[in-house]
Amino acid sequence: MTPIMARPKITVDVRPLFETHWTGIPVFTRRLVQALLRHGGVEVDFMFHLTRISAAPVLAAIAAGTGSLLRQTFESEAAFRSEVADRSAPMLYPSVKDSFGVAAREASTVHDLSTLLMPEFHEEANIAYHLDTLARQLATDDAVFCISEATRAALLAAFPSAAGKARLLYQYVDWPEHFATVARNLPPLRLGPYAVVVGTIEPRKNLGLLLRALATQALRRSPLRFVVIGRRGWKVEQFMAELPEAARERMLFSGFVSEFTKYRLIQGAEFLVFPSIYEGFGIPALEAMSLGKPVLASWSSSLPEVVGEAGVLFDPLSVGDFADALETIAHPRKLAELAPLARSGSAAFTWQRMAAPVVEWAGG
Amino acid sequence: MSLFTGAALLLSLPGAEVERIDWPGSLVAPGEILAAPVSPELRAAVRLVWGEALRRGMAMHCVARPELFADGPSRRWLRTRAPGVTQHLCLSDGHAIKPLAGLQTHVFFYRLVDRANMLALARLCRRAGELMAQVGSQVNTHLALGDDVDAARPPSVLLHAATPLEHPPPVLLPLFYNCNSDEDSANRTEQAGPVAAERLTDAARLHYLPLTETALDDSAFARVVARTVLEACFDPTRLLVLRLPAGGGERTPAQRIAAMLPALRHSGVVIPRASAGNIVFATEDLEEDHTKLARLPRHILVHDSFDFWRHTPGFYAGAEQVAVCAGPDPASPAHLPPTCLPYDVRDAYGPRAIRRRIDAAA
Numbered sequence: 001m002t003p004i005m006a007r008p009k010i011t012v013d014v015r016p017l018f019e020t021h022w023t024g025i026p027v028f029t030r031r032l033v034q035a036l037l038r039h040g041g042v043e044v045d046f047m048f049h050l051t052r053i054s055a056a057p058v059l060a061a062i063a064a065g066t067g068s069l070l071r072q073t074f075e076s077e078a079a080f081r082s083e084v085a086d087r088s089a090p091m092l093y094p095s096v097k098d099s100f101g102v103a104a105r106e107a108s109t110v111h112d113l114s115t116l117l118m119p120e121f122h123e124e125a126n127i128a129y130h131l132d133t134l135a136r137q138l139a140t141d142d143a144v145f146c147i148s149e150a151t152r153a154a155l156l157a158a159f160p161s162a163a164g165k166a167r168l169l170y171q172y173v174d175w176p177e178h179f180a181t182v183a184r185n186l187p188p189l190r191l192g193p194y195a196v197v198v199g200t201i202e203p204r205k206n207l208g209l210l211l212r213a214l215a216t217q218a219l220r221r222s223p224l225r226f227v228v229i230g231r232r233g234w235k236v237e238q239f240m241a242e243l244p245e246a247a248r249e250r251m252l253f254s255g256f257v258s259e260f261t262k263y264r265l266i267q268g269a270e271f272l273v274f275p276s277i278y279e280g281f282g283i284p285a286l287e288a289m290s291l292g293k294p295v296l297a298s299w300s301s302s303l304p305e306v307v308g309e310a311g312v313l314f315d316p317l318s319v320g321d322f323a324d325a326l327e328t329i330a331h332p333r334k335l336a337e338l339a340p341l342a343r344s345g346s347a348a349f350t351w352q353r354m355a356a357p358v359v360e361w362a363g364g
Numbered sequence: 365m366s367l368f369t370g371a372a373l374l375l376s377l378p379g380a381e382v383e384r385i386d387w388p389g390s391l392v393a394p395g396e397i398l399a400a401p402v403s404p405e406l407r408a409a410v411r412l413v414w415g416e417a418l419r420r421g422m423a424m425h426c427v428a429r430p431e432l433f434a435d436g437p438s439r440r441w442l443r444t445r446a447p448g449v450t451q452h453l454c455l456s457d458g459h460a461i462k463p464l465a466g467l468q469t470h471v472f473f474y475r476l477v478d479r480a481n482m483l484a485l486a487r488l489c490r491r492a493g494e495l496m497a498q499v500g501s502q503v504n505t506h507l508a509l510g511d512d513v514d515a516a517r518p519p520s521v522l523l524h525a526a527t528p529l530e531h532p533p534p535v536l537l538p539l540f541y542n543c544n545s546d547e548d549s550a551n552r553t554e555q556a557g558p559v560a561a562e563r564l565t566d567a568a569r570l571h572y573l574p575l576t577e578t579a580l581d582d583s584a585f586a587r588v589v590a591r592t593v594l595e596a597c598f599d600p601t602r603l604l605v606l607r608l609p610a611g612g613g614e615r616t617p618a619q620r621i622a623a624m625l626p627a628l629r630h631s632g633v634v635i636p637r638a639s640a641g642n643i644v645f646a647t648e649d650l651e652e653d654h655t656k657l658a659r660l661p662r663h664i665l666v667h668d669s670f671d672f673w674r675h676t677p678g679f680y681a682g683a684e685q686v687a688v689c690a691g692p693d694p695a696s697p698a699h700l701p702p703t704c705l706p707y708d709v710r711d712a713y714g715p716r717a718i719r720r721r722i723d724a725a726a
Contacts, residue, residue, distance in 0.1 A: 117462050118429075118431060121379070134492075135492070135494070150434040153465055158463060159494045161494060212386065299438045301434040305436060318390065
């Protein structure tokens with residue numbers, strides 16, 4: 001009889017999944033959990049503040065796409081036995097650690113170093129949350145997962161002692177399967193030709209570059225409109241007020257939209273505009289690529305690594321460079337050339353690839 | 365490797381200043397920064413470093429945001445456009461030090477005289493000690509960067525200004541001191557109106573104290589300032605000029621006076637409630653060419669955190685004495701990390717400079 005090999009066990013901290021609205025790190029956590037469960041190479045346990053959580057409410061939250069129910073269930077004593085997490089198993093934190101040196105082996109995840117490198121874009125409380133314990137976190141980590149090579153490089157530039165433990169943990173895109181079917185049965189969007197911009201409108205997203213570029217010859221000649229998925233804030237009003245009316249009419253702000261609406265807006269676009277000054281990974285680029293959409297991205301930080309050959313890159317602080325790059329990518333021949341590269345590029349980021357380094361680490 | 369090594373130097377700028385400007389690109393010539401609406405302190409720092417680079421026959425490139433160049437294509441882009449660079453000087457306001465992989469990073473804290481910046485650097489030292497350990501050298505400071513005995517002590521590189529900081533002539537406001545109300549003191553001082561410098565030139569001697577927020581956070585130094593004020597109250601032949609701390613943001617002279625007076629009030633030194641015509645606040649630096657005051661025999665008193673490079677060596681050379689007050693006072697924020705290391709004050713302030721020890725018990 002062949003002996004049955006026990007799978008290594010891992011405890012995943014699911015604090016991010018307790019948030020009501022899932023974007024960014026909660027979505028990353030959800031993908032990580034799903035990738036590990038699907039992989040099957042590890043036995044996955046869950047915890048919240050070192051308290052064990054059974055799988056059922058976590059999986060229910062993942063199915064619902066929100067943490068509100070999970071929070072309620074956790075706070076209901078009847079449903080929980082208040083069991084402490086298993087410290088004999090490796091503990092994995094998909095974000096910032098809240099405990100240090102509890103388990104024999106711990107790993108945390110670094111998403112970006114923007115609080116260290118660009119404090120001017122953050123509130124002090126947010127900087128403190130990310131940085132006050134970072135050195136201790138790294139010191140007690142057996143492995144530090146970085147979500148891109150650029151993030152790993154930035155981490156090691158500031159904390160060289162983490163060199164031996166910093167590993168890559170790429171994420172992937174997983175649109176719900178029914179999106180494609182439902183979208184196919186809906187009439188096309190009547191927006192004319194447009195490019196899409198995805199993301200919260202905040203200074204480091206650099207939307208101002210696009211708004212300033214609207215005044216350039218290259219963009220005045222272009223028939224494209226620009227659909228911004230995200231709320232309208234941060235200096236946008238000021239920029240918009242300074243634009244001629246014709247340029248203003250070319251900007252559309254969707255506000256907060258559902259995942260399906262985002263899917264449809266990306267699917268209907270010619271390409272994605274991603275002018276960010278700094279990204280830890282840049283998931284909107286991968287989302288667009290997964291739908292065959294090329295990406296006009298800045299060459300900053302992690303974006304070249306994610307976009308690869310599937311786009312045109314530009315200097316994020318140069319309006320002229322951006323306008324030239326936009327003219328290049330908007331050409332139908334270029335779009336046709338890049339579309340298959342976008343799909344193949346996104347196909348390289350899979351759930352297997354996300355699960356593998358964690359399973360390998362958990363196996364010791 | 366020393367800071368001024370190689371064919372060209374790469375200078376990076378602090379994010380808070382960069383954010384306010386629409387840059388023409390990620391790599392700009394120093395002249396473009398000098399023409400941009402940056403703070404006078406940043407402009408002076410750029411001019412200072414650029415002047416030194418030119419003197420050594422080096423080119424200088426400026427990057428608005430070094431954090432862009434994290435990996436692969438962006439680094440290649442930079443290497444292509446700024447060839448021959450091996451050294452990176454990070455101009456920092458204390459809130460961040462941005463390393464550039466592949467280059468040796470040095471740092472120039474050009475504005476630690478503002479309380480918020482010094483406290484930000486103290487936090488950064490606690491949070492990123494490893495980052496501090498990589499700093500190759502520090503320009504115009506003598507700081508131990510870190511949180512403990514293992515704090516990094518990068519060697520200092522001193523650069524002296526060829527020209528003083530750009531600013532308008534100072535407005536001189538005679539002190540009215542009310543120990544019960546800083547606001548009343550400030551308002552009455554401002555309401556009395558400015559006094560012409562010519563009316564003050566009869567003084568036998570000028571004592572000039574360029575005050576900063578960081579300096580006044582050192583309670584021992586604040587006590588020295590208060591005693592100097594008290595002595596001037598009893599000696600009308602002595603003219604005392606207190607340069608008001610600039611602080612952050614737009615503030616009226618009355619607001620700036622009201623903000624600095626608590627340091628005197630909490631010093632434990634009793635200052636009489638009176639209007640003293642020989643004690644004046646100056647809204648800007650006193651320069652040799654601004655007023656005739658600087659021609660008086662003068663003593664200059666500064667805290668060891670003072671940014672000496674605000675003035676030219678000639679300014680200090682014209683003084684009878686330059687006293688540089690050094691702590692430590694472990695209880696005051698100025699002496700939280702980063703601490704100022706002992707150094708020969710004559711290197712910064714010229715041959716007439718002396719070190720004056722102060723302590724909390726004095």
